[in-house]
Amino acid sequence: MKRLVAITIVAAGAWSGYWFYASGQKRAAIENWFTEKQEEGWTASYADLSIAGFPNRVDATLDDLSVRNQDGSIEWNAPFFQLLSIVYNPSHVIAIWPDTQTFATPYGLVNLRQDDLRASIVFDGDDASSLNRFTLTGQNLQARTERGAWDAADLLLAAEREPGATSDYKVALNAKDLSVTVPGFGSGALPDHIESLAVDTRVAFEHTWDANSFLFDRPKPTKLDITLADVTWGAMHLTASGTLNLDAKGVPEGSIAFSLQNWEEMIGDIANSGAISHEQAQSMRMMIGMLAGSTGNPREFDATLTFSGGMMRLGALPIGPAPRFSPH
DSSP, rough: OHHHHHHHHHHHHHHHEEEEEEHHHHHHHHHHHHHHHTTTTTTTEESEEEEEOOTTTTTEEEEEEEEOTTTTTTTTEEEEEEEEEEEEEEEEEEEEEOSEEEEETTEEEEEEEEEEEEEEEEESSSTTEEEEEEEEEEEEEEEETEEEEEEEEEEEEEEOOOOOOEEEEEEEEEEEEEEOTTTTTTTTTTOEEEEEHHHHHHEESSSSOOOGTTTTTOOEEEEEEEEEEEEETTEEEEEEEEEEEOOTTTEEEEEEEEEEESSHHHHHHHHTTSSSOOOHHHHHHHHHHHHHHHTOOOOOOEEEEEHHHHTEEEEEEEEEEEEOOOOO
């Protein structure tokens, strides 16, 4: 009996020592990250860092965070941020955001409110140098900016590295019950409610994602393979698929084939809003109707959006400069 008690005491002491070692490692990793960023010219600070969870968890909570990159183009402020993990599995981290936070971007200030925004992040190895998979979920998200407002009842963003790859990921985005209000778009031009948005892609990046990638050191995408995009927006139903190769500046080359159902109702909504005249709407109906009629279903418009030389064209019709796909 005495031997069993002694073994129990020794085991408990060893486990306690291991927990304090693991918690010290986590504290040091967080403190070192902030120190490194400050030395690189960032503004990075927090009011307090606490570690809890003994005996089985190592949960870090940072209070009153403020992080801004070197040129001040991006800044994140939050009342707290948590990084939770099991003591014996530090490569699996649960990140939890507060109900309110702000982001300053080159496009303006974003005020974000949400319920239970969290992410499950799994790295290969304990040094967080290679992302294996990532799942972000949130409910009742509300984003407010000077340019408009975006709401979503449910959001899911998931990524998983392709088997045998180092920087290629399967990425899926699903959102339900979105509301979009953009001043200047034309009140009522389209319904402000998007019933559902689902996108399944494969994305190749210039290098693998790591722990630093989630804030500002994001790798650039080099190839975007859209397996399927599916959007239900009022009467309109859009599906799309295609492949784009991206150069060093994020300029795409490739094509996306899409199918647009109930396009006539969409044009009618835009015209009724005053965003375009009824004469312009009639011209659009005639042009799209001719193209849609050739497919055998006049209510369905099938076309290909081509990206080449920094420009876009719809079929053979030039429509303007191509967007850039760049995280910076």
